[in-house]
Amino acid sequence: MSVKIALAGNPNCGKTTLFNALTGSNQFVGNWPGVTVEKKEGKLKGHKDVTIMDLPGIYSLSPYTLEEIVARNYLINERPDAIINIVDGTNIERNLYLSTQIMELGIPVVMAVNMMDLVEKAGDKIHTDKLSKLLGCEVVEISALKGTGIQKAAEKAISLAERKNEVTPVHEFDSKVEDAITAVGTMLGMDIPEAQKRFFAIKLLEKDDKIKEQMKLVPDVSNEIKALEDAFDDDTESIITNERYVYISSIIGKCVTKGRKGGMTVSDKIDRWVTNRWLALPIFAAVMFIVYYVSITTVGAFLTDWTNDVLFGEIIPPAVEKLLVAVNCADWLQGLILDGIVAGVGAVLGFVPQMLVLFIFLAFLEGCGYMARVAFIMDRIFRKFGLSGKSFIPMLIGSGCGVPGIMASRTIESDRDRKMTIMTTTFVPCGAKLPIIALIAGAFFNNAGWVAWSAYFVGVVAIICSGIILKKTKMFSGEPAPFVMELPAYHMPTVGNVLRSMWERGWSFIKKAGTIILLSTIVLWFLMSFGWVDGKFGMLEAEQLNDSILASIGNVIAPIFAPLGWTKAGEGWKMAVAAITGLIAKENVVATFGMLFGFAEVAEDGSEIWGNLAQVMTPIAAYGFLVFNLLCAPCFAAMGAIKREMNNAKWFWFAIGYQCGLAYVVSLCIYQFGILFTGGGFGLWTVVAVVLLIAFLYMLFRPYKESKSLKVA
Amino acid sequence: MKTLKEIAVGQTVTVKRLHGEGPVKRRIMDMGITKGVSVFVRKVAPLGDPVEVTVRGYELSLRKADAEMIEVE
Numbered sequence: 039m040s041v042k043i044a045l046a047g048n049p050n051c052g053k054t055t056l057f058n059a060l061t062g063s064n065q066f067v068g069n070w071p072g073v074t075v076e077k078k079e080g081k082l083k084g085h086k087d088v089t090i091m092d093l094p095g096i097y098s099l100s101p102y103t104l105e106e107i108v109a110r111n112y113l114i115n116e117r118p119d120a121i122i123n124i125v126d127g128t129n130i131e132r133n134l135y136l137s138t139q140i141m142e143l144g145i146p147v148v149m150a151v152n153m154m155d156l157v158e159k160a161g162d163k164i165h166t167d168k169l170s171k172l173l174g175c176e177v178v179e180i181s182a183l184k185g186t187g188i189q190k191a192a193e194k195a196i197s198l199a200e201r202k203n204e205v206t207p208v209h210e211f212d213s214k215v216e217d218a219i220t221a222v223g224t225m226l227g228m229d230i231p232e233a234q235k236r237f238f239a240i241k242l243l244e245k246d247d248k249i250k251e252q253m254k255l256v257p258d259v260s261n262e263i264k265a266l267e268d269a270f271d272d273d274t275e276s277i278i279t280n281e282r283y284v285y286i287s288s289i290i291g292k293c294v295t296k297g298r299k300g301g302m303t304v305s306d307k308i309d310r311w312v313t314n315r316w317l318a319l320p321i322f323a324a325v326m327f328i329v330y331y332v333s334i335t336t337v338g339a340f341l342t343d344w345t346n347d348v349l350f351g352e353i354i355p356p357a358v359e360k361l362l363v364a365v366n367c368a369d370w371l372q373g374l375i376l377d378g379i380v381a382g383v384g385a386v387l388g389f390v391p392q393m394l395v396l397f398i399f400l401a402f403l404e405g406c407g408y409m410a411r412v413a414f415i416m417d418r419i420f421r422k423f424g425l426s427g428k429s430f431i432p433m434l435i436g437s438g439c440g441v442p443g444i445m446a447s448r449t450i451e452s453d454r455d456r457k458m459t460i461m462t463t464t465f466v467p468c469g470a471k472l473p474i475i476a477l478i479a480g481a482f483f484n485n486a487g488w489v490a491w492s493a494y495f496v497g498v499v500a501i502i503c504s505g506i507i508l509k510k511t512k513m514f515s516g517e518p519a520p521f522v523m524e525l526p527a528y529h530m531p532t533v534g535n536v537l538r539s540m541w542e543r544g545w546s547f548i549k550k551a552g553t554i555i556l557l558s559t560i561v562l563w564f565l566m567s568f569g570w571v572d573g574k575f576g577m578l579e580a581e582q583l584n585d586s587i588l589a590s591i592g593n594v595i596a597p598i599f600a601p602l603g604w605t606k607a608g609e610g611w612k613m614a615v616a617a618i619t620g621l622i623a624k625e626n627v628v629a630t631f632g633m634l635f636g637f638a639e640v641a642e643d644g645s646e647i648w649g650n651l652a653q654v655m656t657p658i659a660a661y662g663f664l665v666f667n668l669l670c671a672p673c674f675a676a677m678g679a680i681k682r683e684m685n686n687a688k689w690f691w692f693a694i695g696y697q698c699g700l701a702y703v704v705s706l707c708i709y710q711f712g713i714l715f716t717g718g719g720f721g722l723w724t725v726v727a728v729v730l731l732i733a734f735l736y737m738l739f740r741p742y743k744e745s746k747s748l749k750v751a
Numbered sequence: 752m753k754t755l756k757e758i759a760v761g762q763t764v765t766v767k768r769l770h771g772e773g774p775v776k777r778r779i780m781d782m783g784i785t786k787g788v789s790v791f792v793r794k795v796a797p798l799g800d801p802v803e804v805t806v807r808g809y810e811l812s813l814r815k816a817d818a819e820m821i822e823v824e
Contacts, residue, residue: 097781102777273772276780279777316797417814418796521813524811
């Protein structure tokens with residue numbers, strides 16, 4: 039017989055550790071359909087027929103966060119055979135709040151009280167036998183970290199699941215509330231089993247619209263609601279929440295004996311420094327520096343350079359080439375395999391080592407509890423432009439490479455903040471954009487330092503303005519960002535958990551992003567390497583890029599970029615082509631210009647072609663070109679990461695469209711106002727630029743009211 | 752009416768009533784700030800907001816704008 043057991047509990051209660059201990063390496067990680075919430079499933083060790091479903095960490099079964107909705111929809115609709123409710127013994131009062139809700143679902147529950155060793159160390163005592171009697175469910179003491187008691191908890195859950203008993207909760211609220219629940223219970227339709235009546239009755243009393251949508255028959259309970267609200271002088275949702283905590287307090291009084299009170303815990307001592315009024319920011323800066331320095335500049339860069347230059351430069355391509363020559367492979371197929379597939383795979387894998395190093399840091403910072411402090415310290419600044427305090431990390435990492443930057447957004451809980459961060463992270467100039475900056479600064483501005491500084495400035499301003507504009511749009515409105523966040527006690531994360539988290543994130547990038555990057559690189563390779571020479575279609579040499587299909591496309595789309603000033607001497611298409619090849623990797627822009635001007639190879643800053651470039655663009659247009667490349671859709675690898683993290687086609691295209699649109703508008707304004715103020719004429723496009731600027735300012739400054747209602751797409 | 756927002760660091764107060772409605776109120780209550788519970792204001796973040804409080808034996812941070820919804824005595 040196959041058994042399904044769900045694992046439910048608060049965030050930071052050791053649920054992941056328990057899940058890993060129960061399932062070992064036998065896991066499947068994915069996403070819940072259509073949302074960015076992670077879904078984990080695994081087989082219980084030694085029991086092939088027992089599936090463990092790890093639900094997202096939640097505090098309540100309210101309808102207000104994505105995680106809560108995903109979890110409760112699973113519990114109501116899929117109906118697992120049993121639930122293991124993991125409870126943090128050191129924080130039992132608030133943890134039991136979720137338990138009282140889970141027990142109303144009519145599914146057998148085993149309560150696993152975790153961190154019992156820490157409870158005892160603190161001198162406290164939890165009488166689990168009494169707890170079991172008062173709550174009406176099995177209670178097992180465990181330590182997920184040490185692995186004690188977990189087998190017992192799993193076996194209890196299996197035996198409960200096999201008995202298939204319907205269970206009814208035993209806890210009770212105030213008699214007036216109980217009467218209302220009973221009254222509503224009798225009104226419910228026959229489709230709702232006896233054991234679940236309490237859950238649905240309470241949800242109806244709480245005016246939970248999401249539950250109503252799932253019911254065939256929705257009785258009118260407005261009289262009961264009104265009677266309760268009059269009696270308690272509060273709304274029903276609050277009355278019931280209150281009743282739960284009143285009930286929990288009464289249980290705690292009977293089951294928990296506190297040892298020596300007072301005295302500072304280890305966590306308190308750490309926090310005296312880490313969230314200290316004066317030291318918090320310097321410590322934060324130091325931590326960020328270490329993360330950045332190790333994962334981007336030193337170890338990460340070393341590994342990534344090695345993968346890119348040695349593994350996919352000196353080792354694999356020559357070996358593959360030798361093999362292809364040996365088997366007498368056709369030229370075009372060689373090109374496809376070497377320049378298309380191998381280069382494409384290399385582009386994906388090149389980022390992986392750097393990402394893995396970063397993910398180790400992130401997993402550690404999350405696991406130990408520092409990430410919550412980051413949000414606490416930085417919230418004040420970031421929430422002003424619709425981002426989370428945790429958005430700082432993706433953006434900092436993004437200045438090295440946008441791919442791990444986007445992946446780092448996963449530490450942000452709020453769906454809205456996370457999407458906003460994903461959309462704006464790549465505005466920060468990444469390492470691969472530096473050659474473009476060097477090229478433009480060298481060819482047009484005499485290597486002036488302000489070009490590079492202004493590039494970062496433009497990036498930061500783009501993030502701030504985008505945050506403010508986007509949070510006022512319909513797509514982002516409606517979802518509140520209540521910053522009511524737990525600061526969990528510090529824990530040393532286990533090596534296993536850190537490595538597992540690193541691998542899961544890295545692998546999900548390789549898998550999902552890999553496909554889109556590979557495909558796009560192959561398509562672009564085809565467009566670049568084929569074309570018509572003397573009326574004959576065929577494969578081209580590198581210097582013949584001018585005759586490629588891509589060049590033809592460049593010619594067709596060049597008029598689109600004419601208002602941006604990419605027109606001089608009828609060679610505007612070269613800029614368009616360079617910008618398109620920038621999609622493979624931003625450093626390609628320089629190399630492409632080299633090929634277009636007839637150089638087979640150029641230096642990283644393209645110093646050979648400075649002269650040629652200065653002939654085809656004015657300095658103003660060149661600066662606009664630079665800004666366009668900084669803000670437009672990032673490289674394919676980063677787009678793959680965006681697709682992976684958005685987990686939704688509509689949001690992916692919205693993000694890419696927004697980035698390209700913003701890039702176009704900004705560089706249009708730069709060019710048009712640039713020529714206007716340097717004595718150029720006032721034309722149709724100047725008018726367009728003025729209109730766009732006014733529209734932009736309107737979007738930025740229009741009045742806006744923070745919404746308090748939630749819309750979950 | 753005194754709200755949690757006005758309470759100085761280091762003081763312990765009792766929650767008298769919660770104002771407002773909807774998700775933010777529910778979230779605050781879900782996290783254990785309900786009528787009659789005692790709340791210790793532990794510290795203010797380096798930039799002046801949010802605040803950190805101890806409630807029901809654990810550490811919780813919330814913004815001053817939200818703390819204003821919590822009437823205390």
